[in-house]
Amino acid sequence: MVILETVGLKGGYNGENVLKGIDLRLESGGFLGVIGPNGCGKSTLVKAISGVLPRVYGDVRLKDELISDMSRKEIAKVVAVVPQKAYISFPFSVEEVVSMGRTPHLGRFESVVGEHAVKVEGSLEAVGLSEMADRNVRDLSGGEFQRVLLARALAQEPELILLDEATSHLDIGHKLDVLGLVSRLNKKEGLAVITVHHNLNLAARFCNEVMLMDQGEIHAIGRPEEVITPNHLRAVYGVEAEVNKDVRNGSLYVVPLIKGDHKTPKNKVVHVVGGGGSAEEMMKELIEEGYEVTTGVLNAMDSDLKAARFMSIEAVIESPFSEISPLKMKENISKMKEADVIVVAPFPIGPGNLRNLKSVEVCAKEGSRVILIKDGDVGARDYTEGEAVAIWGMLKNIDNVKICDEPSDLNELLEKIL
Amino acid sequence: MGAPFREHPKLCFTLLALGLVLVMVASLTVGSKAVNIPVERVVGIVLSRLPLIGRKMPEYSDKDISIIILVRLPRLLMGVLVGAGLSVSGSSMQGIFRNPLASPYILGFSAGGALGASIAIVLGLGLFWLPIFAFILGMSTAFLVFFLGRVNGRIDTPSLLLAGIAVGSFMGALTSYIKFMSHRGLQDIVFWIMGGLHGSMWSHVFILIPLISVSSAIVLFFSRELNVLQTGEESASQLGVEVQRSKVILLCVSSLLASAVVAFTGVIGFVGLIMPHSARLLVGPNHRHLIPTSAVLGALFLVGCDTLVRLMGNMPVGIVTGLFGAPFFIYLLVKNRGDTGW
Numbered sequence: 001m002v003i004l005e006t007v008g009l010k011g012g013y014n015g016e017n018v019l020k021g022i023d024l025r026l027e028s029g030g031f032l033g034v035i036g037p038n039g040c041g042k043s044t045l046v047k048a049i050s051g052v053l054p055r056v057y058g059d060v061r062l063k064d065e066l067i068s069d070m071s072r073k074e075i076a077k078v079v080a081v082v083p084q085k086a087y088i089s090f091p092f093s094v095e096e097v098v099s100m101g102r103t104p105h106l107g108r109f110e111s112v113v114g115e116h117a118v119k120v121e122g123s124l125e126a127v128g129l130s131e132m133a134d135r136n137v138r139d140l141s142g143g144e145f146q147r148v149l150l151a152r153a154l155a156q157e158p159e160l161i162l163l164d165e166a167t168s169h170l171d172i173g174h175k176l177d178v179l180g181l182v183s184r185l186n187k188k189e190g191l192a193v194i195t196v197h198h199n200l201n202l203a204a205r206f207c208n209e210v211m212l213m214d215q216g217e218i219h220a221i222g223r224p225e226e227v228i229t230p231n232h233l234r235a236v237y238g239v240e241a242e243v244n245k246d247v248r249n250g251s252l253y254v255v256p257l258i259k260g261d262h263k264t265p266k267n268k269v270v271h272v273v274g275g276g277g278s279a280e281e282m283m284k285e286l287i288e289e290g291y292e293v294t295t296g297v298l299n300a301m302d303s304d305l306k307a308a309r310f311m312s313i314e315a316v317i318e319s320p321f322s323e324i325s326p327l328k329m330k331e332n333i334s335k336m337k338e339a340d341v342i343v344v345a346p347f348p349i350g351p352g353n354l355r356n357l358k359s360v361e362v363c364a365k366e367g368s369r370v371i372l373i374k375d376g377d378v379g380a381r382d383y384t385e386g387e388a389v390a391i392w393g394m395l396k397n398i399d400n401v402k403i404c405d406e407p408s409d410l411n412e413l414l415e416k417i418l
Numbered sequence: 419m420g421a422p423f424r425e426h427p428k429l430c431f432t433l434l435a436l437g438l439v440l441v442m443v444a445s446l447t448v449g450s451k452a453v454n455i456p457v458e459r460v461v462g463i464v465l466s467r468l469p470l471i472g473r474k475m476p477e478y479s480d481k482d483i484s485i486i487i488l489v490r491l492p493r494l495l496m497g498v499l500v501g502a503g504l505s506v507s508g509s510s511m512q513g514i515f516r517n518p519l520a521s522p523y524i525l526g527f528s529a530g531g532a533l534g535a536s537i538a539i540v541l542g543l544g545l546f547w548l549p550i551f552a553f554i555l556g557m558s559t560a561f562l563v564f565f566l567g568r569v570n571g572r573i574d575t576p577s578l579l580l581a582g583i584a585v586g587s588f589m590g591a592l593t594s595y596i597k598f599m600s601h602r603g604l605q606d607i608v609f610w611i612m613g614g615l616h617g618s619m620w621s622h623v624f625i626l627i628p629l630i631s632v633s634s635a636i637v638l639f640f641s642r643e644l645n646v647l648q649t650g651e652e653s654a655s656q657l658g659v660e661v662q663r664s665k666v667i668l669l670c671v672s673s674l675l676a677s678a679v680v681a682f683t684g685v686i687g688f689v690g691l692i693m694p695h696s697a698r699l700l701v702g703p704n705h706r707h708l709i710p711t712s713a714v715l716g717a718l719f720l721v722g723c724d725t726l727v728r729l730m731g732n733m734p735v736g737i738v739t740g741l742f743g744a745p746f747f748i749y750l751l752v753k754n755r756g757d758t759g760w
Contacts, residue, residue, distance in 0.1 A: 076658030090703030
């Protein structure tokens with residue numbers, strides 16, 4: 001069942017629209033993480049979905065009903081919000097605050113007894129606060145108070161729960177507690193969840209769908225590995241980051257690699273020919289310098305390919321441990337021709353990947369600019385009984401082919417050529 | 419923490435109600451020195467007016483009967499109604515605005531009411547017109563403030579409070595101008611503004627009974643909304659409360675409570691500000707318990723003060739509410755230092 005659907009959602013506060021057209025769909029059982037830089041409209045989106053944004057254009061539907069046609073109580077029966085922080089102006093007890101979650105279910109003359117009291121108790125138990133029911137909420141620690149707010153949201157019996165940076169102020173243990181609990185409810189009871197995060201790793205770990213927002217628009221939406229990529233992070237946050245996969249739980253983790261100022265995109269494409277780890281560092285540096293990078297052909301298990309994937313570098317891929325097929329070679333040549341320059345990394349050349357060097361030869365003859373790295377040791381990495389050295393030697397004599405003996409000089413050379 | 423009766427709000431309410439009955443009886447027996455009516459006769463006269471048991475009572479002198487029935491009893495009941503009304507109005511205002519300084523007079527109807535009363539006094543209109551003038555000007559001031567405090571169709575709390583202060587000052591200036599320009603009635607105006615229960619009549623009681631009981635009941639029915647509002651307006655909306663509608667209803671009801679009271683008794687300070695705080699310190703912040711407790715506490719306090727006033731020779735009750743209320747509140751404040759509930 002579709003719990004939430006927004007079509008062309010725009011809106012904001014006074015004057016300017018913070019949200020500039022959001023199309024979003026969430027089924028029951030969905031777990032969506034919303035990420036994006038400060039001011040991108042994440043919290044505004046939460047307000048729009050929970051019906052408290054002053055100005056809204058476009059459609060927000062909860063369970064197929066337009067939110068503008070629903071009463072506050074009807075909305076609150078579907079959507080509960082756990083805010084980042086809340087200030088409660090009186091010393092209410094934990095139980096009193098959690099009981100407030102029953103508000104949408106109570107008639108004017110009803111009070112929290114019977115099934116309502118059971119729900120409140122259940123919510124307190126779910127967050128492990130049963131023993132603290134009588135405590136003054138203002139005497140609680142930040143982590144305990146955040147759990148009270150979560151229990152209040154659970155007492156609402158919502159079908160969609162919105163966590164608006166609800167774990168930002170918690171230590172790592174409590175972060176995992178809260179998200180773990182929500183995650184269990186998501187799996188067991190099909191509770192739909194939207195979490196707004198600053199922490200990309202938590203988003204990647206808990207959400208089965210991630211939405212990256214930028215300036216009020218959806219920059220990317222999809223599975224975490226499709227959205228949390230170095231290219232997207234660079235475009236939206238302006239940071240260089242490495243995205244790795246945790247070997248233990250299979251979730252992604254992001255390692256920021258900022259080196260001083262971020263380089264502006266150069267709009268130049270560099271095709272890197274590498275393999276066996278020879279091109280890994282080079283690709284990372286090219287990306288950091290702001291080049292767009294493509295690579296190929298690489299075998300599926302190659303360490304350079306792994307690096308390329310983490311950096312969202314487009315690659316031409318051949319099956320593992322097999323010779324490059326004529327088909328892949330052709331595809332690679334077309335990639336090479338699209339590039340502004342081809343960089344040949346000091347990769348070990350064997351019969352399996354000799355076609356890569358042959359492809360470079362084809363392109364060089366047709367006028368593509370080529371840079372050969374580490375000319376000196378080419379004999380040592382030739383496993384083709386001289387064939388590779390021969391091609392290499394011929395390449396060197398072509399006008400548009402340059403030699404770069406030190407990989408660290410590559411950037412300077414590129415600047416000169418392009 | 420404070421709130422000794424937090425776990426037992428009903429016990430607290432019962433104790434206060436018993437206290438109120440005692441003070442009411444005591445209040446009836448207190449009169450000026452010239453008129454000394456023994457306690458048993460006072461009780462007898464009151465009982466003789468009740469149905470069923472009334473007939474079994476002995477006959478009393480007409481003078482005693484008229485003093486008790488026409489003077490002391492309406493004054494006593496006015497004390498109960500006014501004390502409860504101001505106190506409920508104050509609890510509600512503090513809850514709506516989430517502001518400890520909010521009081522029934524926040525929207526400026528005391529200033530408006532005082533202006534209305536001054537006009538009626540200067541024009542030489544009688545006791546019939548005075549409350550009507552006070553009520554009309556009080557309510558119109560409140561609506562003006564209300565109107566000024568609306569931003570984009572929503573009630574904006576800071577704007578409303580500031581508008582209340584500004585409009586109130588303007589009305590106060592007008593009243594001062596009238597006082598300065600008129601020699602006739604100056605003392606009457608000053609006396610009215612200080613507030614008191616001395617002019618109480620049965621007709622006032624009969625007007626206030628439905629007004630105050632219905633309005634207080636409405637505030638009580640909105641106690642859940644008031645509670646949830648304490649978590650912030652946005653959060654209250656997300657919990658299913660129609661925030662704007664609740665605020666408008668509660669503001670109207672609280673304004674009605676306070677301006678009805680002001681119209682008959684003048685400005686009796688302190689009850690509406692301090693009694694809600696005191697009740698909160700007794701039973702905690704839950705409005706379901708807070709509203710009834712502050713009603714009884716307000717009534718008890720005002721009747722008590724009015725009794726003292728009569729012992730001390732009929733000064734304006736506002737002086738006594740201040741003289742006794744302020745130290746009492748300071749005592750609670752010191753005892754619960756740092757935990758006044760805000």
